[in-house]
Amino acid sequence: MELHFLGTGAGMPSKERNTSAIAMKLLDERGTVWLFDCGEATQHQILHTSIKPRKIEKIFITHLHGDHVFGLPGLLSSRSFLGGEDTLTIYGPTGLKSWIEATLALTGTHLTYPIDYVEAAEGIVFEDEQFIVRAMPLAHVITCYGYRIEQKPLLGELLVEKALALGVPKGPLLGKLKQGHDVVLETGETIYSANVTAPVKEGFVVTILGDTKLCDNAVRLAEGADVVVHEATFDAETAHLAASYGHATNVEAATVAKEAHAKNLILNHISARFLPNDIAKLLQQARAVFPSTYIANDYAQFELRNQEFKHLE
Amino acid sequence: MELHFLGTGAGMPSKERNTSAIAMKLLDERGTVWLFDCGEATQHQILHTSIKPRKIEKIFITHLHGDHVFGLPGLLSSRSFLGGEDTLTIYGPTGLKSWIEATLALTGTHLTYPIDYVEAAEGIVFEDEQFIVRAMPLAHVITCYGYRIEQKPLLGELLVEKALALGVPKGPLLGKLKQGHDVVLETGETIYSANVTAPVKEGFVVTILGDTKLCDNAVRLAEGADVVVHEATFDAETAHLAASYGHATNVEAATVAKEAHAKNLILNHISARFLPNDIAKLLQQARAVFPSTYIANDYAQFELRNQEFKHLE
Ligand SMILES: [Zn+2]
Numbered sequence: 001m002e003l004h005f006l007g008t009g010a011g012m013p014s015k016e017r018n019t020s021a022i023a024m025k026l027l028d029e030r031g032t033v034w035l036f037d038c039g040e041a042t043q044h045q046i047l048h049t050s051i052k053p054r055k056i057e058k059i060f061i062t063h064l065h066g067d068h069v070f071g072l073p074g075l076l077s078s079r080s081f082l083g084g085e086d087t088l089t090i091y092g093p094t095g096l097k098s099w100i101e102a103t104l105a106l107t108g109t110h111l112t113y114p115i116d117y118v119e120a121a122e123g124i125v126f127e128d129e130q131f132i133v134r135a136m137p138l139a140h141v142i143t144c145y146g147y148r149i150e151q152k153p154l155l156g157e158l159l160v161e162k163a164l165a166l167g168v169p170k171g172p173l174l175g176k177l178k179q180g181h182d183v184v185l186e187t188g189e190t191i192y193s194a195n196v197t198a199p200v201k202e203g204f205v206v207t208i209l210g211d212t213k214l215c216d217n218a219v220r221l222a223e224g225a226d227v228v229v230h231e232a233t234f235d236a237e238t239a240h241l242a243a244s245y246g247h248a249t250n251v252e253a254a255t256v257a258k259e260a261h262a263k264n265l266i267l268n269h270i271s272a273r274f275l276p277n278d279i280a281k282l283l284q285q286a287r288a289v290f291p292s293t294y295i296a297n298d299y300a301q302f303e304l305r306n307q308e309f310k311h312l313e
Numbered sequence: 314m315e316l317h318f319l320g321t322g323a324g325m326p327s328k329e330r331n332t333s334a335i336a337m338k339l340l341d342e343r344g345t346v347w348l349f350d351c352g353e354a355t356q357h358q359i360l361h362t363s364i365k366p367r368k369i370e371k372i373f374i375t376h377l378h379g380d381h382v383f384g385l386p387g388l389l390s391s392r393s394f395l396g397g398e399d400t401l402t403i404y405g406p407t408g409l410k411s412w413i414e415a416t417l418a419l420t421g422t423h424l425t426y427p428i429d430y431v432e433a434a435e436g437i438v439f440e441d442e443q444f445i446v447r448a449m450p451l452a453h454v455i456t457c458y459g460y461r462i463e464q465k466p467l468l469g470e471l472l473v474e475k476a477l478a479l480g481v482p483k484g485p486l487l488g489k490l491k492q493g494h495d496v497v498l499e500t501g502e503t504i505y506s507a508n509v510t511a512p513v514k515e516g517f518v519v520t521i522l523g524d525t526k527l528c529d530n531a532v533r534l535a536e537g538a539d540v541v542v543h544e545a546t547f548d549a550e551t552a553h554l555a556a557s558y559g560h561a562t563n564v565e566a567a568t569v570a571k572e573a574h575a576k577n578l579i580l581n582h583i584s585a586r587f588l589p590n591d592i593a594k595l596l597q598q599a600r601a602v603f604p605s606t607y608i609a610n611d612y613a614q615f616e617l618r619n620q621e622f623k624h625l626e
């Protein structure tokens with residue numbers, strides 16, 4: 001799993017930071033990419049990455065402010081032009097479906113793939129054999145969701161040599177053992193899956209929050225997460241402004257990560273007010289509360305593999 | 314007057330060319346900028362120029378395909394954030410107003426300035442003491458307009474020394490002479506404006522056409538123009554495809570400029586199919602028909618000053 005930040009700014013695009021979008025690359029896990037928010041020119045940012053729009057399987061929208069959704073119509077069109085055929089599922093607040101449909105109709109855009117809409121869902125919004133995604137409302141000036149993505153525990157790898165040595169023949173029985181089933185050989189002997197597979201591995205938990213002031217649901221969604229992405233539109237000095245605009249500070253983001261016993265925090269949604277020197281300070285102030293804090297820049301990539309978290313940029 | 318090309322691609326953004334937008338800078342003439350089309354990320358392109366969104370006075374939309382309008386909501390919002398207060402007028406096909414209003418409502422966007430909409434107007438769509446703008450339908454797969462921008466003749470400069478020598482006192486009489494009025498001095502002597510002003514100067518004519526196959530209205534709009542901007546989505550080799558897609562070739566664009574007795578042609582709306590070598594050929598093929606042909610690249614600037622046309626890039 002890799003997080004690829006496509007837009008890390010707040011409100012408006014600047015030369016340094018585009019409006020919001022984060023790609024969660026699940027290429028090893030399921031061969032697809034999930035997108036969180038889609039500000040204007042997200043498809044342009046994608047042009048400078050290896051991400052293929054047709055591989056985007058799900059788009060989770062946190063809220064309907066323009067800096068989080070104005071890139072949707074263009075990206076949806078291009079996903080079509082570029083050969084996308086698989087169903088795309090879009091999660092987000094009520095109103096997305098009618099706006100997207102009206103926009104596509106106005107512009108005579110006919111997509112080559114179906115869209116499923118999941119509007120205004122809270123609690124478990126998606127589950128399959130690999131993942132559970134939960135949504136909870138945050139505290140912004142309009143309805144805004146945070147998402148918690150939990151990977152289910154992974155079956156341990158099959159220890160092939162060991163199984164063969166125990167007399168398991170090459171073929172379908174190996175597959176059953178790998179899937180966790182015990183099998184009986186022709187000799188009548190039972191081979192236990194647990195004996196020929198590595199231990200079950202914990203999945204990861206990633207929490208991606210939309211715009212919010214300091215709130216309890218942010219802590220709930222972030223509980224024990226490997227990575228929390230939290231907005232930091234304001235800093236310690238401008239803290240008095242943050243809440244009234246429905247936004248948080250870097251220090252509040254760090255407090256959320258700390259209270260939630262999360263492992264890593266990435267500060268996102270950085271205002272263009274902050275100059276390069278301020279950015280170093282943003283990080284410093286947050287690290288005083290929660291040491292394992294990082295800051296997202298456009299095109300930054302973070303990897304989480306076997307519980308190990310790494311900033312790739 | 315300068316034409317500043319912000320997006321010169323066709324259909325989808327590429328790394329080299331953004332979707333459609335052209336800024337006509339009328340800073341000397343009226344202190345404002347007129348925009349023709351507004352593909353996604355037009356506001357991002359503007360960040361790399363000296364254009365100020367609050368100076369954008371009018372936006373002319375040729376047609377409602379996504380690559381010509383998806384940048385509108387973001388640009389309108391940013392014009393507001395960046396202190397725009399003057400009325401913005403948007404010209405284009407029916408449907409623009411309801412889509413923009415729905416989009417702003419969905420995203421809770423409150424603009425600091427009013428928008429006037431002029432939908433589906435043909436013939437003279439704007440006229441004041443400086444300019445006349447005419448629109449005519451072209452031949453695309455959906456309703457698509459071409460625009461002809463005519464600057465009215467400019468009064469000649471006042472020859473101050475000559476007027477003073479003839480006994481005109483400093484003050485308001487000089488202003489009247491400059492405006493073309495004859496005046497009577499206290500001595501009873503009549504001073505003729507024509508005697509103390511330089512000759513009237515012709516204004517410029519610029520024709521900016523939306524997506525179209527070869528059509529008569531393109532020639533009508535381009536008649537005698539100083540500059541014609543014509544799409545060239547296809548080339549001589551792919552000519553058999555152009556018309557069925559509602560598009561033109563480079564050679565057809567040149568034919569329009571030639572038949573219209575235009576002075577200069579700029580090829581625009583260039584497909585990402587064309588590689589750098591093809592671009593040189595596109596130009597060559599068009600110049601064989603109409604020698605004074607240029608090709609638009611993103612950020613290219615062309616100046617028209619005192620009837621002189623110059624490629625500034
Ligand atoms: Zn935001």
Ligand SMILES: [Zn+2]
Binds near residue numbers: 381
């Ligand atoms: Zn087009």
